[in-house]
Amino acid sequence: MSSGYKPDILWSPHHADRYVICDTELSLYRIGPAGSSETKAGALPLSEETAATLLAINSDTPYMKCVAWYPKQEPECLLAVGQANGRVVLTSLGQSHNSKSVPAEKVRLSGDVDSGLVVTKPLYELGQNDACLSLCWLPRDHQKLLLAGMHRNLAIFDLRNTSQKTFVNTKAIQGVTVDPHFQDRVASFFEGQVAIWDLRKFEKPVFTLTEQSKPLTKVAWCRTRMGLLATLTRDSNIIRLYDMQHTPMPFGDEVEPTIIERSVQPCSESIISSFAWHPSAQNRMVVVSPNRVMNDFTVFERISLAWSSTTALMWACGRHLYECAEDAGQGVAATEKDIATKMRERAQLRYGHDTMQVWRNHMLAGGDDPQLRSLWYTLHYILHCSYTENVEQKQQSNKQSLIYSGIKNIVKSSSGTTETRHCWSGSDRQTDVPRYHSEERSLALQLCGWISRGPDIDVEPFLKSLEQEGERERAAAVALFNLDIRRAIQILNKGASAEKGDLNLTVVAMALSGYTDEKNSLWREMCSSLRLQLKKPYLCIMFAFLTSEPGAYDAVLYESRVAVRDRVAFACMFLNDAQLPRYIDKLTNEMKEAGNLEGILLTGLTKDGVDLMESYVDRTGDVQTASFCMLKGSPGEVLKDPRVQCWIENYRNLLDAWRFWHKRAEFDIHRSKLDPSSKPLAQVFVSCNFCGKSISYSCSAMPHQGRGFSQYGVSGSPTKSKVTSCPGCRKPLPRCALCLMNMGTPVSSCPGTGKADEKADLTRDKKLAQFNNWFTWCHNCRHGGHAGHMLSWFRDHSECPVSACTCKCMQLDTTGNLVPSDSV
Known part of the structure; x- marks a missing residue:
């Protein structure tokens, strides 16, 4: 190492906790944990965890130019100091130290330290006509020495034959140092440039690093990390690091290695005089300022993250590889799973592929998401034969097709609405309640699932299905909305007497039995206060309906906890032609903004439906549901929307990323059945060498004349036939x-x-x-x-x-x- 009036650092080759600071004197320090027994009271703090203790000082060697440790264990702490007057001093650090002076003209390798004799005659003399600026031994061959001379050349000398040398002319002749992990790689510098050499190809540098305009003062390879080079410029508080990545290179190609550059600032304000990598601790260095203020600094590794398609997270830091495993404990709810995990599990269950009973697809998704449940039931009703038959009847009367248009467009096309007044069933009161009927409203009720095909509104099958599924409150509300108060009371009593029934249902049934239409009655007053105390939404809207004036049903229509299809069905029955479109438009806009899949009932699979689905995908990332939804029943113009194509392609890419090759092929087949335009065309053809026509295309285009082409799918004969010539020009294949x-x-x-x-x-x-x-x-x-x-x-x-x-x-x-x- 070189030194001058600015302090420099030199680690001991035998003790990983000792180093020397040298400028006008030699100071030996021991580094250790702060506050430990080995750290004395007057220790110098280096960091929050470490401190340095001064062990010895040697002031007998002035005018130091360079210092080197003795490589053997004994004698301990022996150093060679090169002085400005051309002499080499061997000195030790400790209680009793002595010095031996040897004249060192040019470059001399000499001395038997153990015998105590001073040898003034050099063993070898190298570069006699040149002054040496820096040198280093080559670790691969201890008989070779790399010297940098004043005549701007780097030379490799073999001590077994000193008359021959390998040299190259260059300006980078300072600070020659060998990478300890790649012994054929050498770094040297000149002014603001660092040259990286490969000794196997010594004609020119492998690459050159250009620093700032300030000249360099030191370069050093990291001892614990391969390919990490640190550089320091004059009067700077920043150390630059160059991480040389090792990538396989094509044979015979000269490709520069990838270098990642970064800067570290061990000291916030003070200038760095020198630094030294720790010999054993990973990415650790000690820096020193011109006034001998030292700092123990760790260069933290870049953290590389890897996120797999199966939501496994791994990251690398230094020599360690960490994996983040998802906790499969009971505390993790299914709703907390990443959407990619959910889509992967659904894909394994063939989610979306059931085309016969479409509503079952929501069960493959877990059955606990009310939005997915509403979506798949909506698609089921859209594709149901009864709905299709009704629409076909409308087409026969030259009306616009409403297959995928949704309730929003259905109610807008409503005509011939009739108002009828119905009495309560099962009540002594004979109050008439106005209700509205039309062909389009009946169609909307079918989409909501309340009624089946036919002119009569019969909700009894729907009520029975709700009771079987355990939705007692919802069934009672639907029965009440159909003015059958006795049926609603019966459902509530049955639910209260069930094994896990709610006794509050009996109280609600008793309240319903006392229904009166008098506006100022005590019953209305009590029911209004009871409605505010009930927690179940369907029980609340039952009392809201009973206590509301005809046409003023906002407490029912805007109860967000009630399913959209039930609110829309209620609106189709009790709102007139002026109120119904306004309410549907307002509700549709709310669903689109929120990305609520229940709104597909309103928008249908139209452009508005694509807008709603886009909001849903932006909110959840569920491209799987979006792809299957658009494929299930959308017309061709909607499938051509770039957003729909993007969802489909992203889902296909996900299946490929999960290595679900068969699932992706099954999805492509499913897609081609529902969207014939998506079937890819043939991409590879076998063409004739003479006429250039496609052989397989020509065969399929030719009419069958008794000569089969079974391998091209043209012949109906089970026997194999020959196609030994081009069908276009009849030249032999x-x-x-x-x-x-x-x-x-x-x-x-x-x-x-x-x-x-x-x-x-x-x-x-x-x-x-x-x-x-x-x-x-x-x-x-x-x-x-x-x-x-x-x-x-x-x-x-x-x-x-x-x-x-x-x-x-x-x-x-x-x-x-x-x-x-x-x-x-």
Whole structure:
């Protein structure tokens, strides 16, 4: 190491906790934990965890230019000090130290320290006509020395033959240092540039690092980390780090390694005089300022995160690799799972693929999400035959198709609405309640699931299904909205008497039994206060309905805890033609802004539905549901929307990322059935060498004239037939290099195939062509043949089967590793 009037640091090669500070004197320090027994009271704090204790001082060696530790264990703390007058002083640090002075002209390697003799005659003299600025031993070969001279050259000397040397001219002749982890890599510097050399290719630097305009004062390789170089410029408080990444390079290509540059600031304000890497602690260094203020500093590693497609998180820091595993304990609720995890679990259960009973898909998603439940029931009602038949009847009367338009557009097209007044069923009061009917309103009630096909409003099947599912309060509310107060009381009493029934239902049933239409009655007053105390939303809207004036049902319509389909069905029954469109429009806008899937009932699978689904995807990231929803019943113009295509492609990419190849193929098949325009066109064709036409396309385009082309899917005959010539120009097809028959000839049996394979082939006659009959050829020599023959040949050979062709066809293919036939 070089020194001057500014302090420098030198770690002991034998003690990882000791180092020397040298400027006008030598000071030996021991570093240890702050507050430990080994740390004395007058220790200098280096950081929050460490402190340095002064062990010894040597002031007998002035005018120091460079210092080096003695590499052996004994004698302890022996150093060689090069002075400005050209002498080398051997001195020790301790209670009794002595010094021996040796004249050092030019470069001298000498001295038997153990014998105590002073040897003034040099063993070797190197570079006699040049002054040495820096030097270092080469760790790979201890008989070689790398010197940097004043004549701007780097030279490698072999002490076994000093007359020969390897040198290169360069300005970077200062601070020569070898990477301890890559012993062929050397760094040197000049002014503001650092040159990185490879001793195996010593003609020029591998690359050059350009620093700031200030000259460099020190460069040093990290001892515990491969390829990490630190540099320091004059009068700077910043140390620059260059992390040289090791990447495989193509053979014969000269590619510079990737370098990641970063800067660290060990001291906030003070200037750094020098630094030294810790010999054993990872990424740790000690820096010193011009006034000998020291700081123990750790360079923290960059943390690289890796997030897998299965939501596993790993990160690397230094030499450690950490994995974050999801806690599968009972405290983690299903709603806290990442959406990617949910979509992956649903994909394994074939979520979205049930086209017969569409409503069942919400059960594959867990059945606990009310929005998904509403969505799939809506799609089920849209695709239900009764709804389709009603719409077909409207089409026959030249009305606009409403298959996917949603209730919003259905009520806007409503015409011929009639108002009827109905009495309560099961009550002594004969008050008439106004209700509204039309063909479109009946259609909306079907979409809401309240009624089935037909002109009459019969909700009894719907009530029974709700009772079976345990939704007693909802069933009672629907019965009450249909003016059947006796049926509502019956449902509540039945729910109260169930095994886990709620006794409060009996109280509500008793309150309903005393219903009166008098505005100022005590019953109305008590029910209004009771409604505010009830926690279940359907019980609340029952009393709200009974205590509201006709047409003023805001307490029912704007109860957000009630399902959207029930509120919409109620509106279709009790709001007139002026009120209903306004309410539906307002509710639709709320659903779109919130991305609530219950709003699909209102928007349908239209552009408004895509806008709503976009809000839902932005909120949840559930591209899986969005893709299946749009595919289930959307018309072609909606499927062409770029947003819909983006969701579909992202979901396909997710399946590929999860390695669900079969699931993705199944999704593509499902998609092609629902959207024929998505079926991809053929991408690879076999063309004729003479006319250039596609052989398979020409075969499929030709009319069948008794000559079958079964491998192209044209012939209806079960017997295999030959296609040995181009259907366009009738020129013969190339011959197989092994069987010497024209391509297109069916392969009856290939070498290496058994009877089991032939029997399995009989079950695949519906395919366009068996794989053994496929055309295959080498992209280098253009020789080939039937795929079955080629596979059999290259199981035992790597060279082309054509005589006099030396092409190594199989070795050209990076994936061409076939199992030998004798090992099968």
